[in-house]
Amino acid sequence: MDLHSRRAFLRAAAAAGAAWSAADVISIEDALAWSAGQAAGQGRGGFTALSAGEAETVVALSSRIIPSVDKRPGAQEAGVVFFVDRALATFNSRQRKMYAEGLRDVNRRAADMFKAPAFTKLTAAQQDEVIRAIDKTPFFQAIRFDTIVGTFALPTWGGNRDYAGWHLIGLEHQPRFQPPFGAYDVEANRRK
Amino acid sequence: MEQSRARARFAPADTVDFVIVGSGAAGGIIAKELATAGFSVVVLEQGPRLTEKQFDHDEFATFMQGRWSNNPATQPQSFRASPSAAAETALAAIYGRLVGGSNAHFTGNFWRMRPLDFNEASVLGGVPGTALADWPITYEELEPYYTKAEWELGVSGEPGPFDPPRSKPYPMPSLPNKSSGVLFEKGALALGYHPQPTPLAINSRYYNGRPACQHCGFCLFFMCEFRSKSSTFVTTLPVAEATGRCEVRPDSYVARIETNSEGRVTGVAYFDGKSKRSSSAPGPWCCAPTAPNHRACYSIRSPRAFRTASLIRAAWSAST
Numbered sequence: 001m002d003l004h005s006r007r008a009f010l011r012a013a014a015a016a017g018a019a020w021s022a023a024d025v026i027s028i029e030d031a032l033a034w035s036a037g038q039a040a041g042q043g044r045g046g047f048t049a050l051s052a053g054e055a056e057t058v059v060a061l062s063s064r065i066i067p068s069v070d071k072r073p074g075a076q077e078a079g080v081v082f083f084v085d086r087a088l089a090t091f092n093s094r095q096r097k098m099y100a101e102g103l104r105d106v107n108r109r110a111a112d113m114f115k116a117p118a119f120t121k122l123t124a125a126q127q128d129e130v131i132r133a134i135d136k137t138p139f140f141q142a143i144r145f146d147t148i149v150g151t152f153a154l155p156t157w158g159g160n161r162d163y164a165g166w167h168l169i170g171l172e173h174q175p176r177f178q179p180p181f182g183a184y185d186v187e188a189n190r191r192k
Numbered sequence: 193m194e195q196s197r198a199r200a201r202f203a204p205a206d207t208v209d210f211v212i213v214g215s216g217a218a219g220g221i222i223a224k225e226l227a228t229a230g231f232s233v234v235v236l237e238q239g240p241r242l243t244e245k246q247f248d249h250d251e252f253a254t255f256m257q258g259r260w261s262n263n264p265a266t267q268p269q270s271f272r273a274s275p276s277a278a279a280e281t282a283l284a285a286i287y288g289r290l291v292g293g294s295n296a297h298f299t300g301n302f303w304r305m306r307p308l309d310f311n312e313a314s315v316l317g318g319v320p321g322t323a324l325a326d327w328p329i330t331y332e333e334l335e336p337y338y339t340k341a342e343w344e345l346g347v348s349g350e351p352g353p354f355d356p357p358r359s360k361p362y363p364m365p366s367l368p369n370k371s372s373g374v375l376f377e378k379g380a381l382a383l384g385y386h387p388q389p390t391p392l393a394i395n396s397r398y399y400n401g402r403p404a405c406q407h408c409g410f411c412l413f414f415m416c417e418f419r420s421k422s423s424t425f426v427t428t429l430p431v432a433e434a435t436g437r438c439e440v441r442p443d444s445y446v447a448r449i450e451t452n453s454e455g456r457v458t459g460v461a462y463f464d465g466k467s468k469r470s471s472s473a474p475g476p477w478c479c480a481p482t483a484p485n486h487r488a489c490y491s492i493r494s495p496r497a498f499r500t501a502s503l504i505r506a507a508w509s510a511s512t
Contacts, residue, residue: 090256125253173249175408175418180374 047081049088049096053118055081057103060120062147064127066168073164083150083159084143092119095142102139106130200439201231204469208232211460211473213446214502216293221341221422227438234439234471235432236462239289241442247417249410259291260415274426276360276468287484291442292415292425299412300392300421302347304338306356307331333358342391346399349391364396367405376476393422415451444469448491455496 047055058081068074082176087098109130110119119130134140150159160166166173202208209231212219223235253259262269262285270279288294308315310327317323339360341347349362366389369377373389380387394411395406405420407488419426432438446462450470459472492498 039439075328149252149256154248154250156250157252175406177407180369180371 048084049093050081050085050099054100054103055085056120057106057118058084059142060127061103061106061131061143061149064124064131065144065147066151067124073168075151077161078151078159078164078168079161080147080150080159082161083153083157084146086158087146092146098139098142102134102137102143105139106134109133199433200436202232202234202439204471207285207459207472207474208234209473210234211236211471213460214238214293214484215291215429215440216288217298219293220292220295220428220432222440223440223511224424224428225430227435230437232437233432234364234441234473235429235444236444236446236460236461237291237293237440237470238445239291239293239442241291242415243417244417244419247415249414250409254413258286261286261413262287262289291371291440292417292423292429295423296415296421297413298393298421298423300394302342302349302391302393304358304391305331307336309411310334335359345393345424345427346395346402347391348396350389352388362391364399366390367392367394367396376437395420395422400427441471446488448493449488451492451494451499455494457492457494457497 019049044183048098050058062080062084066075066078066080068077084099088099106119110116110122110126111131113133114122114126116122116126119127122130131140150157151164151168153160155161163173210222210226210233212223212226212233212235215223215235215237219235219237223233228231242260250259258264264281264283268281269284271282271284272279288297290296307330310331311325312420313324335357336359339358342349343360343363346364347362348364348366350366351358351361363395369389377387394416395402395404402422403418406418408418411421415421415425416423427442433440441464443465445464447468449460450461452456452458456474459470460473461468461470463469489498491493
């Protein structure tokens with residue numbers, strides 16, 4: 001499959017939302033179990049560490065860090081907020097306070113800078129302006145890191161839903177040899 | 193798949209011929225040599241015994257959480273750049289903590305050292321402030337063992353123009369060049385260098401009952417669920433255990449090398465997660481990575497045994 005048609009295929013598959021070829025055979029069962037648990041408990045109070053309002057702010061912030069562009073999946077489609085919630089509820093609980101304060105802070109700035117009721121009510125450009133004001137803070141560094149990890153780590157960690165993050169970068173998690181791109185002839189190279 | 197193995201079982205109080213500390217590149221090989229020569233052997237491994245079903249590609253767990261490597265919270269390390277600097281807590285050395293040791297999660301690079309590496313001090317001179325010394329053996333003396341290791345473990349490679357002499361070719365052809373290798377090779381050739389495929393302890397074809405590499409790309413810090421990486425986990429340890437004379441004891445963390453009143457080493461004391469135990473053997477072999485090996489030697493309370501271990505330790509450090 002050439003690069004162009006492969007991309008088109010990936011895009012079509014991503015649009016269809018199918019957990020198709022990139023399925024990691026070993027972890028797919030775990031991923032499904034986790035996803036099922038999430039779906040079951042999702043209602044209004046599906047989060048463990050985050051409140052519903054905090055979760056919305058995490059979605060908005062992570063969407064500016066890895067936005068959905070040109071119909072490709074971004075942090076929101078990858079379900080980064082579920083990764084963040086699970087992390088704060090378990091192995092990353094020491095950052096819970098910093099998250100709570102950081103999320104309150106962006107809402108406060110939204111009110112101060114734009115007289116908006118919440119960060120989520122701002123336009124993308126306004127949100128970026130708030131982020132520029134905080135992008136050196138430990139909180140922003142943490143949510144940036146978590147957004148990247150939540151987008152690309154195995155779905156068993158809560159994010160990268162339907163392997164959205166891997167579709168984004170064209171990663172096919174297939175154990176097979178892919179010949180190097182372009183014309184390559186080792187003998188010809190050595191003669192030169 | 194897990195093989196059925198005729199594993200030996202010794203009671204912790206049993207005296208065996210040899211206790212080996214660590215089950216990786218060194219311990220895993222010595223276990224096989226001793227067990228097949230008829231000795232009773234206990235291999236103490238601080239990590240768990242995993243199976244291929246547990247070898248996933250979870251980068252977050254592996255790189256960010258150090259799932260199968262030493263834990264800086266419970267096994268703290270410190271580092272300083274000079275004797276006068278203050279030591280700071282740092283994860284200075286990462287090693288595999290599972291049966292197979294770091295050898296189970298290594299990349300597979302399998303270079304031979306070159307003749308000069310053995311007598312550098314006398315040929316090129318010493319380095320001020322160091323105790324650099326020649327090895328007590330030469331490349332020529334070691335060569336048959338390099339060949340034995342390459343054929344017993346399974347190494348894929350292709351000789352290069354500057355390779356030291358070898359008595360036998362590699363048992364398998366080199367693995368195919370990937371995109372990054374192509375770029376590197378083109379660049380190196382353009383600069384007049386002589387690139388060659390890296391010799392790898394990874395099967396490039398079916399070898400010794402194990403399949404060829406499936407090119408998943410998860411070698412460094414990951415274990416091979418296809419059993420294509422020629423680590424001691426799938427090569428020598430199963431052979432050692434199949435003799436019925438070797439027990440690999442997982443979750444066994446060595447705390448101290450024990451000595452008697454005459455200054456003779458009698459065995460090791462270790463923790464198995466539940467209680468402190470000891471394993472007796474006239475000959476313990478410390479096959480841990482360099483830093484934990486030093487720690488084990490500093491635990492020796494007999495000055496005489498400590499001096500002996502210090503001399504051996506100096507030789508180890510030169511080799512690692």
